[in-house]
Amino acid sequence: MTNRAKTTDDPLPTIGPARVVDETVAALRQAILSGDLRPGQKLSVPALALRMGISRSPVREAVLALTAEGLAVESRRRGVVVTELGLKETDAIHEARGPLEGFATRLAAERGPADLGERLDAILAEQAEAVAAGDEDKYFRTNAAFHSAIAAACDNAEIYRLLVSLEGRMALALRQVAARPGHRESGIEEHRKVVAAIKARDGSGAEAAMRAHLAATRQRVVSTLHPDDRMTVGSGAAE
């Protein structure tokens, strides 16, 4: 009933951004996640501006945005470099994802849209194709799509925001890992269990399946990055 405010209604779809900085962020993010820009590599604003044929302003803003996103880090007065993630950082990301994405999966199962299960099935079908065809890029894209779909389905903008950030950083570290034989197949199998629980609207089961998947991924990452160490990651007091 308080609708009489004359503030902007938003009936129209808000036409595209078409901002140079947005395209620059997208291009740089793609370059980082695809490996064109390697971890540790310097992000020189003048050089990038020259290479992309634009001025330095949008490039600088894009680099700062990626820094805020966690895909790059700045060292005081010495410029910005692509984030390097070691075992310690990767482990920390997984540790953070456990409770957060587990909870998101519970919420998605309990209150997600009706067609969520089908959409996830479609993503997994694509992912299976990618594994069969050995298409690495497609595998990573579908993997990101799977987790992103769940993060969106929990209908909590804050959780979505946090998970997008975490998953972006994960993707940086994951490239060097997933190439091991069996890893991708295992991941798909674990994904299927998550989807099954979501379809059954079993919140607890979905959360458990997601946490199991993340713990397994973490174990695979650890064993790849640090093959000698048979550390048993914190499955002890977890619950």
Next chain:
Amino acid sequence: MTNRAKTTDDPLPTIGPARVVDETVAALRQAILSGDLRPGQKLSVPALALRMGISRSPVREAVLALTAEGLAVESRRRGVVVTELGLKETDAIHEARGPLEGFATRLAAERGPADLGERLDAILAEQAEAVAAGDEDKYFRTNAAFHSAIAAACDNAEIYRLLVSLEGRMALALRQVAARPGHRESGIEEHRKVVAAIKARDGSGAEAAMRAHLAATRQRVVSTLHPDDRMTVGSGAAE
């Protein structure tokens, strides 16, 4: 290899940044969290630059940084405004904090530094003073310090990063709530239970106590914001 040559290690304390943009971010963040800049208010880059006596470049970068932090939002081509958090958003933040900060509290109890309990006690003592003296600013500062100390003690940089972001946004929404009689006292009592569990190195108990505290806070926020049914804040004649 990764052999460090005879280059300088880290003998000196890495002299301060002294960057204008850093001071600008700090000043704007302070202005937003203290209420000098109200939710919904426009952040005009030229106006701020003029008022602060600096050029537009660092102001623009600062505003973008605050946007990435979630304290401001940009609407396409119409500039940046201080974030407005309604009941829905505040509720989402609490929902996200539950599992994440609960887990952080568990980790802090299980592997936090030995003097964590004492440090938290000191913070709570200050907070009790603030409540007794009716010092609102001090109450908010100590509250932030309490949660931040736990986030830091869990020894996971990712969790810390996410919680700092969430708690910053919380602080934006919390100002209008905590003034109700009894709220602050209840908060301190719940804090004490968390500290007791941490001192006992009881991870599960600490997690439960923190989640109970967050749930209670959420309930207090809802009961404060809902009766009036004012989903959007600041409808008054702000200027």
Next chain:
DNA sequence: TATCTACATTTTACATGTAGAATTGCAAGC
């Protein structure tokens, strides 16, 4: 040869310029 120093180059951080879009103010029209 190894180390230091001086110079050239690059880069960051901030300042300023500017086209085009959006907002605002204000008056005419219904």
Next chain:
DNA sequence: GCTTGCAATTCTACATGTAAAATGTAGATA
């Protein structure tokens, strides 16, 4: 009364300028 039209103004987004700092490199010195 409430729109509508249009000029004036403001602001965003991008481009460019520049001092100080950092880096790289060659030459000097031991």
